Amino acid sequence: MSTPRAIMNWSGGKDSALALHQAQQSGQWHIHHLLTSVNEQHGRVSMHGVRTGLLEAQAQRLGLPLQLLSLPGDVSLETYDQRMNELLRNVEAIGITHSIFGDIFLEDLRLYRETQLLRAGLIGSFPLWQRNTTELIHEFVDLGFRAVLVCINEKHLSADFAGRELDLDLLKDLPTTVDPCGENGEYHSFVYDGPIFSSPISFTKGEVVRRTYTPSGGTDCHSDEPAQNWDTGFWYQDLLVAG
Numbered sequence: 001m002s003t004p005r006a007i008m009n010w011s012g013g014k015d016s017a018l019a020l021h022q023a024q025q026s027g028q029w030h031i032h033h034l035l036t037s038v039n040e041q042h043g044r045v046s047m048h049g050v051r052t053g054l055l056e057a058q059a060q061r062l063g064l065p066l067q068l069l070s071l072p073g074d075v076s077l078e079t080y081d082q083r084m085n086e087l088l089r090n091v092e093a094i095g096i097t098h099s100i101f102g103d104i105f106l107e108d109l110r111l112y113r114e115t116q117l118l119r120a121g122l123i124g125s126f127p128l129w130q131r132n133t134t135e136l137i138h139e140f141v142d143l144g145f146r147a148v149l150v151c152i153n154e155k156h157l158s159a160d161f162a163g164r165e166l167d168l169d170l171l172k173d174l175p176t177t178v179d180p181c182g183e184n185g186e187y188h189s190f191v192y193d194g195p196i197f198s199s200p201i202s203f204t205k206g207e208v209v210r211r212t213y214t215p216s217g218g219t220d221c222h223s224d225e226p227a228q229n230w231d232t233g234f235w236y237q238d239l240l241v242a243g
Contacts (some may be wrong), residue, residue: 006098008036015102022127033065040070061197088120133181145194155232156186163237206238
């Protein structure tokens with residue numbers, strides 16, 4: 001029996017990197033390509049705010065093709081579902097049967113994803129599901145992954161966390177109210193090195209900017225998830241491709 005073919009839903013952050021590592025180590029799937037939602041207006045990864053140039057650098061070092069789902073800055077949920085469904089049906093048509101995610105414990109988000117996949121005849125896989133997040137983040141660091149924080153929810157963390165290295169010192173500084181993996185959206189990261197990369201990604205830090213979002217009944221302009229009424233601002237560390 002042949003190994004099932006899968007796409008990896010890739011944000012460029014720690015959860016998707018660790019999920020990809022575990023998926024590759026398990027040998028359960030043949031990872032066909034990466035799939036990432038990007039804001040077509042700004043050319044950045046949804047919610048994380050990372051430039052597509054750095055996303056492409058990740059894909060090159062992972063040795064995997066990259067497929068982008070480009071979304072306008074303010075897209076309705078209906079339009080988002082339509083675009084995603086069309087993409088997933090095209091994926092299923094070339095023999096891909098599974099879609100892998102780095103989600104850990106958000107039940108409503110998993111249900112939303114699985115409902116989308118079911119319409120296209122695909123199966124969702126969640127290698128990190130219900131793992132202890134303290135153990136997961138220490139596993140991430142112990143495996144040699146390197147990452148920086150690129151998006152900070154100011155409701156949970158102060159602006160000076162933006163741009164910090166995701167290491168043991170940072171973990172010690174996280175408030176007890178913050179999930180160690182940021183699973184409740186407290187922070188997002190950019191992974192630039194680790195056991196799944198052929199070489200580290202070089203970058204420089206740009207400015208740190210604050211943004212607020214007001215979705216209009218659809219998906220958040222920087223998110224690939226159902227709309228939320230954000231009652232908070234976000235601090236972004238801009239990263240620039242070195243050289």
